[in-house]
Amino acid sequence: MDSARNDTKIFRGIEASSGIAIGTARMTDRSRVAVTEVSIGDDEVAQECARFQAALQDARNELLSIKEHLAARRGPEHLYVVDTHLLILEDSMLTRGTLDLIAGERINAEAALNRNLLKFKEFFAAIEDDYLRERVGDVETVVERIMRAMVGKRQECIGSIDGGKIIIVAHDLSPTDILQIDKDKVIGFITDLGGRTSHTAILARALEIPAVVGLETITGEDIDGLPMIIDGTDGTVVVNPDLQTFRDYLRRKQHYDYLEQEFLKLRDLPSETADGHRVCLMGNVEFSEEIPTLKGHGGEGVGLYRTEMLYMNRQGLPDEEEQYLAYSAIVEGMAPLPVTIRTLDVGGDKLATDLHLEDEMNPALGLRAIRLSLRKPDVFKTQLRAILRASSRGKVRIFFPMISGIEEVRAAKALLEEAKGELRAAGVPFDDGIEVGIMIEIPSAVVIADILAREVDFFSVGTNDLIQYSLAIDRTNEHLAHLYQPLHPAVLRSLRMVVDAAHTAGIHACMCGEMAGEARYLPILLGLGFDELSMTGVSIPRVKKVLRRATRADAEQLVARALAFSTAAEVEAYLSGEISARYSESFD
Ligand code: PEP
Ligand code: MG
16 A cells, blocks of 8 residues: 555545444446547438437436336335436436437537536526525436446446445435445445435435535545545545544444434433423424434424425426325325425426526525415415325325415415315315414514414424525525524524414414524523424434423523523523533533
8 A cells, every 4th residue: 555545634525414434435436427529420410319319218227127126125115216317317308408419519429418418507506496406416317327328338336335334435426326225335425526405415314324425526536445434424534544533433433323322212202391391393304215214213293394306307297196195105104193294385496497487586585485386376276285185194284485474375275275175076085174384484474473373373483594584694605604693683583473473372383494403492492482393303312302401491591581682692602601501411
């Protein structure tokens, strides 16, 4: 081994899935096929088109065989990822678009496909929502599969990797790769590409596989076969750790694993304070894959099911039956616990092709969420009927995103009544008493929370947007991250108003924004009086641990003090002090 290969090296990426893995790096060839553009003659067009179509067929066959393998190994609920890729293969922008480029520009098939991919990237890059924007990764994965089929270079199958304690190092991994991981052999992965909200990262979290992504050039390093540590909690990767670092991480890993085990012991204990006050701890989900993790961490239901993912990466919109099946899978998976289904929360430029929307100067303030649903009542009613039908399969609650005023609530409820009428007339069963709620994430809704509370069965505060709109901070702008302050006095006062308005009207106050899953905010949220907190499944035990140490009276006093400060920094300093004094054991 030469000395450079022996050196300890530290890399920092994006923490995609928490947990520490200590093992051996295994470089997996997921590099992009290098594409050269070559001009072709008129007489070669047909041959290039045929080569492209044959590669499409090969890629389809590969995916179908992966699908068969997955169905046998993991069961039917994971197959949507492969189905998404199969649908992308059918997309006419991809297929027809590439064939047109071959014929129109007289270029080779690889170059045409590559140019077409650039168009997709431009299209996706303009999307504001992180989650939807990162779906371009699925298109890239499919394009790579076609490219490889064209040049006769097959991908190494992750499922057939042998050996123990392997940490995969790859340019990128697709969700299908993640589903094939055998956790007895592969204990983590790191990639050049990717972000926290890519399908790959979401699945890694759902399957509890530590991962660091977005390392940019890690596959350019000469690290294959070397000892490696990855920390999916803070995005650190250490290659060739020295003895001290190794011991340090081993200790941290043992501590992490110990805490996980300790936390899991809390799973079946009631989520209540030391003085017996219940706060319901629920999970935020987007996929049925997340249900086992959520239940395994003691989730008492789904507090936010984001239905957006059903609408993207596809041509056309999901029909009622498809939605009904997707919602039912989650409802039945959680039964008898409740599932709170949020109606579609996309808009602006995000679904321009399928919903025929125009580009907007200011998509965050544009035609999104409930505004879009009310503009497209047929699309909305299809979703409402599907949700209502799923309500016959377990306990379902429904809620509407981005409510700014009472007219929107009334209009949405009127359409819900129409949808109920249609099902009733057709003799289709549903829960007639389904609870209806709204998200509180716009300052106007906070200010008129008392008026809104008379019209609905529950509030759910979306702090991600509420903070964005209250403080005028674009939640995706990294330059403003320091101004994104959950403890800003304006935010705390807003939360107080919302909870008070809900309780005065006798309805529940819930929170499903990221703030709900931060254990250190629990004393504040408890003191404010939230009845329900919904968060990513793995956060539940940590929050529960603090909850079970807290008392309601103490938390109320803490909030009274916190509300008296003038700046977020003062509240922060006060909260940190209180946490060290009263809850430090819960944060070990
Ligand atoms: C929120 O805004 O806090 C929320 C939960 O919704 P989303 O993050 O999906 O906008
Ligand atoms: Mg929101």
